[in-house]
Amino acid sequence: MSGSLVDSWTQVVSATTIPVYTVINVAVSGSGSTQITSWTQAVSAVIPGATATPQVSLTTVPSKTVIMIPATAGTGSTQVTSWTQVVSAVTLGASSHKLSFTTVPSYTVINIPNTSGPGSTFVTSWTQVVETIPPSGTAAATGGSSQATATPADNAASSEDTYGKGATILRYSWNTEQTFLGTYLAVLIAVIYRMFWTVINNNFNLIEPFRQLNESNGAVAERALFSFYQAQSTLLGPVPALLKRRWALALVGTTYLVTCVMPALGSEAIYVDTDWGCANPMEGPNPCQARMTADVTILRILQVLLAFAALALLLLISLLLLTKTGLPANPSSMATVASLMRNPALLDDEIPPDADAKHMRDALAGRRYKLDAYKTATGELGYGIVPAYGNSQDEQNHVPGYSPLAGVATSSRSHSHRFRLTDLVLGLAVLGIFGVVLAYYLDGKHDGFNDYFSSNTFGPRFILTFAATIVASLWKTVEQSAVIIAPYTRLAHHQSSAKSTILFTPQNTPFLATLTAIWNRYFLVAIITFVTLTAEGLNIVISGVPYATGQTWTQFLVSIYMSLGILGLMVAVSVLVILSRRREPKMPRKPDTVGAVMSYLSTSKMLHDFEGVDWQDGEERDRRIRLVGKRYTFLQRRREGGKEAWSVDEVYE
Known part of the structure; x- marks a missing residue:
């Protein structure tokens, strides 16, 4: 029966590997057993008998297949139940009728000559078998028959055998x-x-x-x-x-x-x-x-x-x-940065928030800052980022370290953040790996591409696994970009509470990142963090794609299908990421540096809410801010001089 599936090599190797043996328990004139090393002997071991057709049945016990051949009187033919559901006719007594095993890359075809035509079956997993079988009887095979003899001691041993009559088996299997x-x-x-x-x-x-x-x-x-x-x-x-x-x-x-x-x-x-x-x-x-x-x-x-x-x-x-x-506290939230930037001298040095990152760096070039304690206007002790002056006279003569930079946030710069080169590189990389894996799966020819990935040499597995590692790193970069921009996008579209915006603290640990995003209802971010996690799994499964000796068909299919599934998911989410950029506010700079975050908070009235929390840990500070109960927004407001600039601020009633 061509095309039927065999579950494991357990049912195959034990009958084909020489000198690895298969035990045939022959019930004839008492109990006994024989060792066989080829299917020629297996066919001959069936004792010709009556006209009734005897059956060779396979019984699979833990990691072991035993072929049970009932005794038959007379001569005739029998059918071999080949391994699981494959049944092929084998004429007993004809030495030309053998079971021929041919191993080909990734699967084995079993050619079964019989009276009704050849057949084949796929082997889907590999189990190597090693057996030690002390002989408890003898067998002779001549032409189409064999005769087994046994002693009472053999019968006694048979009653204690786990797998059948007359055999003690020690087995070492190559399992899953x-x-x-x-x-x-x-x-x-x-x-x-x-x-x-x-x-x-x-x-x-x-x-x-x-x-x-x-x-x-x-x-x-x-x-x-x-x-x-x-x-x-x-x-x-x-x-x-x-x-x-x-x-x-x-x-x-x-x-x-x-x-x-x-x-x-x-x-x-x-x-x-x-x-x-x-x-x-x-x-x-x-x-x-x-x-x-x-x-x-x-x-x-x-x-x-x-x-x-x-x-x-x-x-x-x-x-x-x-x-x-x-x-x-954890510095990744806006709240931590806000609590550290309340020093008046620091705010004097801050660039107007419509400047881009380059102009901000240029304007503050040479200025030094440090984390230190300072006295507030009320005489209380505060803590945060303060200018690092050389002496007291420098502090008295301090002037803002910038000059107004009119018009620096041009329209092109405001839109530039919406196109991310990393998004494009990631999409191309994922499509490239997807194409390579799919082409290898579909290519059955002896061309250079298929021969290289099936060469079982150093290179194919290294290349695919390293490419998957690069993709995982790219996904981590995209994930981080999505995480840090998410609170600003939410504030730009909806007035929101502090919990999921200014108090939102991203996590760098993969599992926690997904759970944190779901908890704060950043579902797109949760999808991206999940895909980043699957990218790590891609490293593992794609290593089993290139052919290797000893690889099984099931193992190959699992690696191929899981790799294609993960890569297909990545392609879909990559498109989703690119489309989601359109919702991002037209900010002049990404909030991915301390200076950029400070620029969006420097003119905010919400800084007053952080008075007295400078020294507190994140949990206590967040509790106090939540109790204030304010809502926040991220929008462009007209500043002194008539220019509009983006700012995170509390909602004015």
Whole structure:
């Protein structure tokens, strides 16, 4: 019966691998057993008998198939129930009728010669079998018959046998767990480790401006207020930090890039080998029993990278224990920035909020700021970002560090943020990988493309897994962009309470990011964070797409279908992200640096609500702001001089 499916290699390998044996329990003139090494013997083992047609039935017990052949008197033919539901006629006694097994890439075709025509079936999973069977009887095969004899001791042993009469079987199977271990586990561990360092990298970038401001001499504005924070480019790694001579952050970025290579290396480090020079090889591309093999060179490279990452982690822990950030709460919310920018001298230095990021940096060039305590107008002690003057005379003679920049926020700049190059690059990358995986699945020819990805050499798995890692990093960048802009978009379209806007605190941890977005009803953001999480899963499943010896058809299909499903979801969400940009307010600059966020809050009356919360932690501060019960908006308002500028402010009744 051509085309029927066989559930596992358990029902196949045990009958085909030499010298791996299949036990045939022959019930004739008492009980006994024989060992067979080929299907020729299996056919001959059926004792010719009466005209009634005996049946060879397959009984699958835990990880074991036993062929039970009832005794028959006389001669005749029988049907072999081939493995599960495939039934093909086999004429007993004809030595030319054999079961021929031909292994081809990713699946096995079983050709069954019989009186009614050839047939074939697909094998969908692999289980290698090793058996030790102490003989409890003897068998002889001559022509079309065999005779088995047994002793009383054999009968006694038979009653204790788990699988059938007259056989004691020890078995080592290549099961689903081992398939997962040999194909996916190394990549899974590497992906989890990379996610761990992604969180470290993002959080370190987030606090870096405040670490600079908390130094004894403070920091210049263009470095502390207009870099890092949430303006992160994970693909550039340590480059931005090296340019600004922030060595600790450069170390974090370098380690992050190192961990990005680990999933791709992990996909090549451990694999299932079926051509390792066994003593009794079979014909075909899988001549040996499957076994898990490690590439020593790649393992040594991974050991070096892991040692470097461990050393970097120890240095970072020491650094964080020895230095302080000066932050009372998570700095990713507008509320934390607002609570730290109430110093009057700082507000004097702030650029009018219609200036773009470049003009803001230029205007504040050379100005230094620090995190420090100061006295408010009422004589109380406040805490936040203050100008770092050289002496008291400098403070008395201080003038704002800018000149008005009329007309800098042109229409083109206001709209420029709505087109994100990352969105385009991400869409093209996802479509490219989707096309490669789909083409490999559909291509059954011996062309260069298919031969390369089926070559079972170093390269195909590394390339696909590393490409998936790049896509995951791009999705993290898009996710971050969507998260930081979400409160401003909501405020621009609707007057909203503080809870989901100025108090909204994004999370860098994947699972928490999705839950936080759902809790605050940012459903598009939740979809994006979920897809970012599936991008990490893509790293794992796509490593099983290129053909490898020992790979099963089921494993191949699972990897292909899951990869195509995840990539298809990414394509749809990428389009959704691009379309959603149209809802974003026409802001002159992205709120991804401390300076940009401060510029949208500098003229807001809501800053007065943060009086007295400078030293409080985030939970207590948020509780007090919620109790105020105000609603907030993000809109353009006319300022002194007649210009309009974007500002987050409370709603005036």
